[in-house]
Amino acid sequence: MKSNYDLYCDHLRKLADVMFSSAVLQWDQETYMPSKGAEMRAGQLSTLAGIAHELSVDSTFGELLNKLKDDATLTERQKRNVELSLKDFNDRNKYTTEFVQTLSLAVSEAFVAWDEAKKKSDFAIFSPKLKLIVELKRKEAELLGYKQHPYDALIDQYEPGTTTADVERLFADIRNKLKPLIEKVLKQDAPRDEFMYRFFPRQKQWDLGMDILKQMGYDLEAGRQDESSHPFTIHFNANDVRVTTRVSETNFHEMIWSTIHEGGHALYEQGLPRTEYGLPLGEACSLAIHESQSRLWENNVGRSLSYWKANWKKVLDYFPEQMKDVSVEEFFKAMNKVVPSLIRTNADELTYHFHVLIRFEIEKGLIEGSIEVEDLPQVWNAKYKAYLNIDVPNDAEGVLQDIHWSHGSIGYFPTYSLGSFYAAQLFATACKQDDSIEQSIAAGNMKPLLTWLRKNVHSEGKFYPAPKLIEKVCGEKPDFRYFMEYANAKYGVF
Numbered sequence: 001m002k003s004n005y006d007l008y009c010d011h012l013r014k015l016a017d018v019m020f021s022s023a024v025l026q027w028d029q030e031t032y033m034p035s036k037g038a039e040m041r042a043g044q045l046s047t048l049a050g051i052a053h054e055l056s057v058d059s060t061f062g063e064l065l066n067k068l069k070d071d072a073t074l075t076e077r078q079k080r081n082v083e084l085s086l087k088d089f090n091d092r093n094k095y096t097t098e099f100v101q102t103l104s105l106a107v108s109e110a111f112v113a114w115d116e117a118k119k120k121s122d123f124a125i126f127s128p129k130l131k132l133i134v135e136l137k138r139k140e141a142e143l144l145g146y147k148q149h150p151y152d153a154l155i156d157q158y159e160p161g162t163t164t165a166d167v168e169r170l171f172a173d174i175r176n177k178l179k180p181l182i183e184k185v186l187k188q189d190a191p192r193d194e195f196m197y198r199f200f201p202r203q204k205q206w207d208l209g210m211d212i213l214k215q216m217g218y219d220l221e222a223g224r225q226d227e228s229s230h231p232f233t234i235h236f237n238a239n240d241v242r243v244t245t246r247v248s249e250t251n252f253h254e255m256i257w258s259t260i261h262e263g264g265h266a267l268y269e270q271g272l273p274r275t276e277y278g279l280p281l282g283e284a285c286s287l288a289i290h291e292s293q294s295r296l297w298e299n300n301v302g303r304s305l306s307y308w309k310a311n312w313k314k315v316l317d318y319f320p321e322q323m324k325d326v327s328v329e330e331f332f333k334a335m336n337k338v339v340p341s342l343i344r345t346n347a348d349e350l351t352y353h354f355h356v357l358i359r360f361e362i363e364k365g366l367i368e369g370s371i372e373v374e375d376l377p378q379v380w381n382a383k384y385k386a387y388l389n390i391d392v393p394n395d396a397e398g399v400l401q402d403i404h405w406s407h408g409s410i411g412y413f414p415t416y417s418l419g420s421f422y423a424a425q426l427f428a429t430a431c432k433q434d435d436s437i438e439q440s441i442a443a444g445n446m447k448p449l450l451t452w453l454r455k456n457v458h459s460e461g462k463f464y465p466a467p468k469l470i471e472k473v474c475g476e477k478p479d480f481r482y483f484m485e486y487a488n489a490k491y492g493v494f
């Protein structure tokens with residue numbers, strides 16, 4: 001006879017099969033689906049979402065979880081799986097059907113309004129829909145419950161174990177420590193970077209991108225790369241993790257950073273424990289840890305001089321004309337150019353965190369009621385002036401630039417900055433614990449780094465909450481000083 005734990009695994013794996021089948025349809029929709037397929041595809045996805053929802057709130061599954069939570073025969077890992085599943089089950093059951101439907105309708109309408117508002121650069125079109133989203137998110141925080149701040153309940157959905165107070169402490173560091181560094185860097189002469197915007201033929205960029213992925217250790221027998229307008233990573237199980245990239249023939253940055261960034265996400269997914277398929281321990285620890293993996297490869301490795309020295313011959317082989325008057329040092333400086341800008345996704349790795357800080361302050365204000373939706377354009381523009389000394393010319397390039405709020409994603413943004421800070425701490429620890437890592441990167445060999453990440457981060461899945469995972473791996477709590485040490489070292493202003 002099957003044990004309760006076996007029955008639990010069977011149920012979750014069935015749910016995973018449904019959800020990952022739906023993910024395959026989503027991947028197809030973003031890559032190869034012909035345009036006429038869109039209408040029926042929406043219905044297919046909705047049917048699968050309905051089946052997944054029924055499985056996840058199934059009451060006999062709830063009874064099984066409650067039996068298992070007191071089962072003393074379970075191993076530590078099994079207990080952790082059950083604990084996480086039970087929390088998820090209980091959280092889902094806090095929502096009434098009416099609330100779920102209201103939110104889902106509000107999100108669909110908000111997305112349409114946001115899209116139109118952004119095209120017309122007119123916040124007033126989006127404002128009433130966003131107001132409703134904010135009201136519903138406040139209600140959601142009450143439904144889910146929190147200890148100190150209603151925003152805690154919203155962050156918890158993306159980054160369990162991290163609170164509003166934690167994020168506030170972190171952003172105080174950004175204001176106090178990062179701002180002076182940026183000011184110093186901006187006083188230096190800006191590096192030349194016009195060569196990044198020369199003509200780089202698509203196919204050659206594609207080939208270089210594939211070389212980069214292979215060198216990182218991305219397993220092409222357990223994944224593939226395609227093109228899409230918004231690059232993403234999607235997984236169906238650890239043996240099928242796909243990435244997309246974006247290629248611009250007149251902007252060399254796009255392919256390089258989207259390839260390395262998504263490659264970092266994909267390596268994490270390929271390294272998750274296969275035996276835990278469908279169970280919490282088979283999933284990524286949190287969004288910030290996920291982002292730490294993409295940013296570690298993108299910034300700590302990919303924006304380093306030693307990485308490009310190792311790969312310079314390859315770049316010259318593909319692009320001898322475009323790079324004939326460029327040294328590897330100039331290439332390195334061009335990709336680390338710091339310049340305050342309007343758009344978050346184009347920001348350099350230092351000013352980026354002010355974009356996130358602004359969004360966090362606004363979200364927190366909206367949820368606690370100290371900022372009104374109607375005032376957002378003025379609030380947004382004033383913060384861009386204060387933190388980045390930038391005049392925002394219009395709503396499209398200002399308050400309407402991100403899709404997140406129209407999706408109802410409030411509490412998500414801080415995970416981007418947390419990801420960079422965790423990346424710096426993890427990379428410093430990796431280099432300290434294995435002194436062959438830096439030398440190997442300089443020789444174009446990424447294996448020792450990947451091996452370290454596999455052992456210390458990837459194979460753990462969701463066993464620890466993010467701050468605990470950092471503490472266990474690094475021997476100390478998450479600390480912003482690692483990011484500052486990294487930034488100071490790179491930008492040469494000690």
Ligand SMILES: [Zn+2]
Binds near residue numbers: 261265291294
């Ligand atoms: Zn990412």
